[in-house]
Amino acid sequence: MEPPSRTESRTHPSSESSTPAREPVTDLSDLPPLWSARRAPGLRPALPLLAALALWLYAVRHTDVSRLDDYGLVTALHPSFWAGLAVLTAGFWFTVRDRRRPGGWPAAYVLGLLVMERATQAVLYPTPLYAWAWKHDGVIDHLLTAGGLQTADRIGDMAVYDQWPGFFAAQAALVRLLGVDSAAMYMAWWPLASSLLLLFPLLLIYRTFTEDRRLIWTGVWLFFVANWVGQDYFSPQSVAFALHLGVLAVVLRRYGRSGTGGGSGRRGQAVWTVVLTVLVMAMVISHQLTPAMLVVSLLALVLPRRHRDWVPVATTVVIFLAWCATAALPFLSAAMPDMIRAVGDIGGNVERGYGATPTGAGALATSWAARLLSGSVLLLAAAGVWRQPVLRYRAMPLLVITAAPLPMLVASSYGSEMIFRVLMFMLPGVAFFAAAALLPKLRTLAAAEAAAEAGARRKTEPPARRGSGARPRTGFGIRVWGPLLVLLAGTAAFVPSYSGKDRINYFPPQEVALVGQLFDEAPEGSLVVAANRNYPLAYASYGSIDHYWFLEDDRSHVDEIVRDPAGTLATDMAGVDRPSRAYFLFTQGQLANSEMNGQLTGAQLNSVLEFVAASPRFRLVAENSAGAVYELRQPEEAEGTEGTGSVEETEAVEGTEGEGGGER
Amino acid sequence: MTPQDLVIRMLPPFAGWLALAALALPAGSPLRGAAVVVFLAAGPGTALVGLCGPALRARSARGPVERRDPGFVRHSDLLERMMLAVFVSIAAVMIVATVLIATHTFSAQRVLLALTLLTTLAAFCPRLRASPPSRTRKGSVL
Numbered sequence: 149m150e151p152p153s154r155t156e157s158r159t160h161p162s163s164e165s166s167t168p169a170r171e172p173v174t175d176l177s178d179l180p181p182l183w184s185a186r187r188a189p190g191l192r193p194a195l196p197l198l199a200a201l202a203l204w205l206y207a208v209r210h211t212d213v214s215r216l217d218d219y220g221l222v223t224a225l226h227p228s229f230w231a232g233l234a235v236l237t238a239g240f241w242f243t244v245r246d247r248r249r250p251g252g253w254p255a256a257y258v259l260g261l262l263v264m265e266r267a268t269q270a271v272l273y274p275t276p277l278y279a280w281a282w283k284h285d286g287v288i289d290h291l292l293t294a295g296g297l298q299t300a301d302r303i304g305d306m307a308v309y310d311q312w313p314g315f316f317a318a319q320a321a322l323v324r325l326l327g328v329d330s331a332a333m334y335m336a337w338w339p340l341a342s343s344l345l346l347l348f349p350l351l352l353i354y355r356t357f358t359e360d361r362r363l364i365w366t367g368v369w370l371f372f373v374a375n376w377v378g379q380d381y382f383s384p385q386s387v388a389f390a391l392h393l394g395v396l397a398v399v400l401r402r403y404g405r406s407g408t409g410g411g412s413g414r415r416g417q418a419v420w421t422v423v424l425t426v427l428v429m430a431m432v433i434s435h436q437l438t439p440a441m442l443v444v445s446l447l448a449l450v451l452p453r454r455h456r457d458w459v460p461v462a463t464t465v466v467i468f469l470a471w472c473a474t475a476a477l478p479f480l481s482a483a484m485p486d487m488i489r490a491v492g493d494i495g496g497n498v499e500r501g502y503g504a505t506p507t508g509a510g511a512l513a514t515s516w517a518a519r520l521l522s523g524s525v526l527l528l529a530a531a532g533v534w535r536q537p538v539l540r541y542r543a544m545p546l547l548v549i550t551a552a553p554l555p556m557l558v559a560s561s562y563g564s565e566m567i568f569r570v571l572m573f574m575l576p577g578v579a580f581f582a583a584a585a586l587l588p589k590l591r592t593l594a595a596a597e598a599a600a601e602a603g604a605r606r607k608t609e610p611p612a613r614r615g616s617g618a619r620p621r622t623g624f625g626i627r628v629w630g631p632l633l634v635l636l637a638g639t640a641a642f643v644p645s646y647s648g649k650d651r652i653n654y655f656p657p658q659e660v661a662l663v664g665q666l667f668d669e670a671p672e673g674s675l676v677v678a679a680n681r682n683y684p685l686a687y688a689s690y691g692s693i694d695h696y697w698f699l700e701d702d703r704s705h706v707d708e709i710v711r712d713p714a715g716t717l718a719t720d721m722a723g724v725d726r727p728s729r730a731y732f733l734f735t736q737g738q739l740a741n742s743e744m745n746g747q748l749t750g751a752q753l754n755s756v757l758e759f760v761a762a763s764p765r766f767r768l769v770a771e772n773s774a775g776a777v778y779e780l781r782q783p784e785e786a787e788g789t790e791g792t793g794s795v796e797e798t799e800a801v802e803g804t805e806g807e808g809g810g811e812r
Numbered sequence: 813m814t815p816q817d818l819v820i821r822m823l824p825p826f827a828g829w830l831a832l833a834a835l836a837l838p839a840g841s842p843l844r845g846a847a848v849v850v851f852l853a854a855g856p857g858t859a860l861v862g863l864c865g866p867a868l869r870a871r872s873a874r875g876p877v878e879r880r881d882p883g884f885v886r887h888s889d890l891l892e893r894m895m896l897a898v899f900v901s902i903a904a905v906m907i908v909a910t911v912l913i914a915t916h917t918f919s920a921q922r923v924l925l926a927l928t929l930l931t932t933l934a935a936f937c938p939r940l941r942a943s944p945p946s947r948t949r950k951g952s953v954l
Contacts, residue, residue: 291913291918295913295916295918296913296914296915296916296918297913297914313910313913313914314906314907314909314910315906317906317909317910317912317913317918318902318905318906318909318910320909320913320918320920321905321909321918321920321923321924322848322849322852322905322920323920324919324920324921325831325835325848325852325920325921325923325924326839326840326844326845326848326849327838327839327840327841327844328839328840333840345898345899345902348891348894348895348898348899349895351891352888352891352892352895355875355876355884355887355888355891356874356875356876356888357876358876358878359876359878359879359880359881359884360878387902387906390899391899391902391903394895394896394899397892397895398892398896400874401873401874401875401888401892402871402873402874404874416867416868416869416870416871417871419864419867419868419940420868420871422864423861423864423868423896423900426860426900426903426904426907427899427900427903429903429907430902430903430904430906430907433906433907433910434906475914542876542877
């Protein structure tokens with residue numbers, strides 16, 4: 149069934165035509181309240197927004213992030229931040245509900261939300277968050293140094309980035325054009341920038357299905373609140389996701405059978421396909437997973453007859469396959485056996501990998517906050533689909549796109565991250581239908597017309613016949629305050645979900661300086677050994693310096709290291725010839741990651757450090773409050789100190805065995 | 813073409829040449845950063861979308877069933893044009909930089925110069941138009 153044509157829809161009276169102001173007044177209760185006209189100046193919605201931003205500013209000036217605990221930013225934030233968030237959310241809800249307000253105010257509130265959500269960390273922390281963001285900075289630095297793409301023969305596993313170089317090549321150009329030392333100078337602001345990018349396609353997609361700005365903006369609000377997955381950081385997927393939504397927005401609006409009776413036919417479609425091609429190409433050369441998600445979404449979109457058009461999906465598949473069969477072939481041919489094995493293994497695909505199990509009260513609490521937030525939004529979306537049959541029909545393509553990523557859970561584990569990625573790709577549709585659950589029931593045009601007529605008839609009836617129940621207000625409180633409470637809870641839950649693990653993700657300037665000093669001094673061909681890769685600049689100079697993260701090794705070998713730290717590590721680090729060196733790097737970021745993600749406990753890891761520090765086989769190179777760097781002595785150097793060292797080391801090993809045995 | 817149209821059409825290439833000129837400013841200068849970021853974020857896309865504008869407008873957009881707000885379609889089309897200007901710009905930067913790096917001819921100045929030339933070319937090209945409709949067209953325009 150095709151939607152009614154525009155000509156037809158124009159003939160329907162608008163909802164405004166039955167407002168009391170245009171009808172004969174028969175009852176004083178029908179008059180609009182006097183205060184709304186006289187005391188509601190246009191800038192009134194600005195008050196909560198400005199108050200919230202003032203509270204936020206006060207909060208960021210009075211928050212100390214130097215001593216983060218296991219709850220990350222949640223316990224570190226000044227209470228005024230929470231007050232600001234509550235004021236902002238309440239202000240948004242009362243503004244977006246009010247049809248008299250100009251459409252710009254909800255937009256201003258969403259921008260306020262983005263500032264409070266995605267810019268707080270950039271303002272609070274003196275260094276960029278996330279080891280992955282630092283890794284991407286390393287990739288850009290490598291591209292600039294190498295001046296071209298390299299294969300696995302030269303850079304090993306890191307060659308995968310040279311096979312999807314779009315984002316990194318663009319950032320390499322930007323770094324040079326800005327004249328800054330590295331992307332680390334601006335990447336802390338990337339979450340805000342990438343979230344702003346998402347606003348365009350998100351609004352456009354929602355505006356394809358409804359004119360109701362309450363639904364549009366509440367959907368946008370819920371999307372940003374529920375998008376805690378953290379793929380907005382400095383990464384290719386942050387841009388690829390925006391492009392993915394942009395392509396979907398264009399396809400939803402410009403492809404498929406015309407809603408106006410096929411009047412436009414294929415006119416202009418070739419040019420639109422060229423535009424799509426440009427967007428898809430940028431996505432395909434930048435990220436592995438996003439084009440696959442786009443293909444499944446576009447395939448799903450050909451299911452409803454209204455949007456059946458094979459051109460977008462064929463275009464995307466051809467470009468994707470062309471890239472996979474040429475530039476990305478080395479990686480794919482190596483990874484194909486594992487990828488094939490993962491198909492159908494749902495349990496394995498959604499299972500958390502080793503070192504990704506939240507451990508400790510803080511990590512568990514924030515992990516549960518995130519799960520509850522996602523679960524609640526999914527439930528709300530299901531409720532929205534169930535109680536809004538009109539929207540279910542009108543926005544059927546969006547419903548289809550929302551469910552499309554689910555089969556990817558069967559296809560791959562994507563490094564134990566697939567469940568989060570699927571959630572993120574579902575979120576635009578989920579947020580839209582969740583918003584629909586919070587808003588009054590949508591009616592068809594005919595039903596709206598009938599209701600308007602009934603309302604008009606009721607108003608013209610004599611007051612005596614209407615009785616006291618003529619204007620039922622039942623449930624008004626629940627309709628207003630219920631959704632507000634949901635929005636408040638969701639907006640508050642975003643903070644622990646998104647920033648609850650900042651103890652892992654934040655690297656203080658001392659840590660950056662320590663690692664920077666190591667890489668400045670390390671000769672080419674050196675080896676850096678660390679517990680895990682959660683430290684800044686971990687991939688600096690990866691073209692010339694090797695790494696070994698021992699907690700990612702087999703569990704039996706990790707146990708060996710715990711039993712005999714200095715001896716085992718010295719053996720692991722042996723074989724590096726002069727002038728190269730072998731370094732042991734220990735930082736607070738590694739400790740936090742190991743403790744909170746279920747690797748080694750803090751006590752175990754600290755004991756490893758103590759024994760390395762006490763061993764004559766290692767020499768302290770650098771140390772500060774954030775960690776230490778030790779260098780493995782060459783055998784001839786170690787001989788000079790072996791007399792006393794061997795005794796200390798023996799004691800240390802015995803001590804470790806006792807402690808380690810007790811722990812296990 | 814009115815003088816106003818001409819100014820709007822020439823803005824993207826002007827921003828590109830301005831960004832190139834801004835490279836003479838000291839490294840890390842905010843003015844240099846602003847000129848570069850503004851052009852890279854919107855310049856090429858604005859010019860290319862402008863070039864294809866009439867052809868893109870020939871295809872009507874799908875919208876909500878209800879049509880209560882007369883400006884809704886126009887605002888959606890404007891939003892779409894803004895999105896395409898930004899996204900096509902970002903895509904162009906990524907594609908040009910990748911081509912240069914894959915051919916071992918990468919330099920940031922070359923990326924900027926190539927994009928500025930592309931933008932200038934797009935601004936000076938006659939607008940692309942779709943083939944005439946076979947019958948009277950109904951529906952919205954971009």
